[in-house]
Amino acid sequence: MxxxxxxxxxxxxxxxxxxxxxxxxxxxxxxxxxxxxxxxxxxxxxxxxxxxxxxxxxxxxxxxxxxxxxxxxxxxxxxxLARTFQRETSFDGLTVFENALMGAGYGKPGRAESEVRERAAEALEFVGLTSVGFGRLAGELSVFDRKCLMLATAIAMExxxxxxxxxxxxxxxxxxxxxxxxxxxxxxxxxxxxxxxxxxxxxxxxxxxxxxxxxxxxxxxxxxxxxxxxxxxxxxxxxxxxxxx
Missing domain, CATH: 3.40.50.300 (P-loop containing nucleotide triphosphate hydrolases)
Structure with a gap:
């Protein structure tokens, strides 16, 4: 099937x-x-x-x-089932890490906070956003980095x-x-x-x-x-x- x-x-x-x-x-x-x-x-x-x-x-x-x-x-x-969009969609007023947290918490409700944070950090590391800085606002990122952030947020949903x-x-x-x-x-x-x-x-x-x-x-x-x-x-x-x- x-x-x-x-x-x-x-x-x-x-x-x-x-x-x-x-x-x-x-x-x-x-x-x-x-x-x-x-x-x-x-x-x-x-x-x-x-x-x-x-x-x-x-x-x-x-x-x-x-x-x-x-x-x-x-x-x-x-x-x-998760998706990304044509345009670079993120919560611009939130940090890079906070965006990934949204995905990690949304995809699997009921997770312990420590696990949510771990999943978010791992997803950001996977797409190469550690050099950008987890505390940077999403709205400040380049087009490419915003696309990577979209992908990380989706991956964090598992x-x-x-x-x-x-x-x-x-x-x-x-x-x-x-x-x-x-x-x-x-x-x-x-x-x-x-x-x-x-x-x-x-x-x-x-x-x-x-x-x-x-x-x-x-x-x-x-x-x-x-x-x-x-x-x-x-x-x-x-x-x-x-x-x-």
Whole structure:
């Protein structure tokens, strides 16, 4: 049984079908890539999976065989599903350590304070934020460090599945390379990853399986090299088919 199963999920805003009958499965330990042109429904798909800020109009989402559509964001998170966002989201008025504490306490309520603090510190060390300083305000961090803080806060929750929404956006080439290594190491911790990225080369370097969305629907899915070679995918990204050989 797959760890995450999405079955015929749809979400519409008036006449616009942002997500239209999307289905896929993610196995435990996998890095599953989701690609697509701007406006293809990638982030909306994450929204309906996590219930933040809305769930699907129809369809089912299962985590470890348990249906989670219709549950609150809090319930879904505590069942083991976490996410990051396209923009660097943090509590800017709180310190780096306080942000990580929020994740550690939120993901596993009832933990002893000492364990919460230990989990938060370990997550920050894992993403390389010890040099920044745990007492620094989150709002003072660089874009890259804020993305690392988002990841640390999510890891501190100890999720089974982590959804990453465009982690490479606005980063320099060296920062992107660092992010690739960090995501690989996150998967090695036993966290299953679903990764949205507009940059195909980033996805190709990480994903075992790749799904491409276009206009809210699954355009192609499978082994990454095969998907990227699909003429429909080329047309969706470039607006034209390859010239005949």
């Amino acid at each position: 797959a760890l995450l199963e999405v079955e015929d999920v749809s979400k519409a805003f008036g006449s616009l079908k942002a997500v239209d009958g999307v289905s896929f499965k993610v196995e435990a330990g996998e890095i599953f890539g989701v690609a697509g042109p701007n406006g293809s429904g990638k982030s909306t798909l994450f929204n309906v999976i996590t219930g933040i800020p809305f769930g699907p109009d129809r369809g089912r989402v299962k985590l470890g065989g348990v249906e989670i559509q219709g549950k609150s964001g809090n319930e879904i998170a505590r069942l083991g 999720p089974r599945v982590l959804l990453l929404d465009e982690p490479a956006s606005s980063l320099t080439k060296p920062e992107i390379e660092t992010s690739i290594g960090l995501i690989r190491r996150t998967a090695e911790r036993g966290i299953t990853i679903v990764l949205i990225e507009h940059v195909l080369t980033f996805l190709m370097s990480l994903s075992q399986h790749l799904m491409v969305l276009n206009q809210g629907r699954v355009l192609a899915a499978g082994e990454p090299k095969t998907v990227i070679a699909d003429e429909r995918v080329v047309e969706a990204y470039l607006g034209t088919r390859r010239p005949a050989a």
